[in-house]
Amino acid sequence: MDKKKLMENIVKVLDDNKGMDIEALEITELTTVADYFVIVTGTSSTHVRALTEDVEDGLSKLGVEPERIEGKATGWILMDYGTVIVHIFTADMREHFNLEHLWADAKNIDISHIITE
Numbered sequence: 001m002d003k004k005k006l007m008e009n010i011v012k013v014l015d016d017n018k019g020m021d022i023e024a025l026e027i028t029e030l031t032t033v034a035d036y037f038v039i040v041t042g043t044s045s046t047h048v049r050a051l052t053e054d055v056e057d058g059l060s061k062l063g064v065e066p067e068r069i070e071g072k073a074t075g076w077i078l079m080d081y082g083t084v085i086v087h088i089f090t091a092d093m094r095e096h097f098n099l100e101h102l103w104a105d106a107k108n109i110d111i112s113h114i115i116t117e
Contacts, residue, residue, distance in 0.1 A: 003083035013058040025106035
């Protein structure tokens with residue numbers, strides 16, 4: 001699956017499972033770590049874990065497995081899909097780490113065609 005389609009599938013799964021404030025950043029020009037970050041907020045630690053499982057299950061059905069998942073016991077779970085890294089936060093952890101500010105030079109991707117209102 002190409003990297004943009006992978007990112008879009010992740011956004012769709014997160015949106016379908018009530019992830020909040022979903023953002024997709026293109027970081028290709030800024031780092032070799034990945035091409036995209038997807039950042040989302042869960043309503044609680046339980047919701048953060050559920051979103052992680054939803055992404056893992058949804059992508060597994062498409063034949064895509066994460067290279068690694070870190071932080072399962074915290075308010076910030078990182079899912080590494082190679083070209084796409086998913087950051088799933090509780091609200092306070094997202095505010096504390098403020099990745100959008102740290103990666104302010106990244107291109108914000110319009111995902112409005114994927115997100116339901």
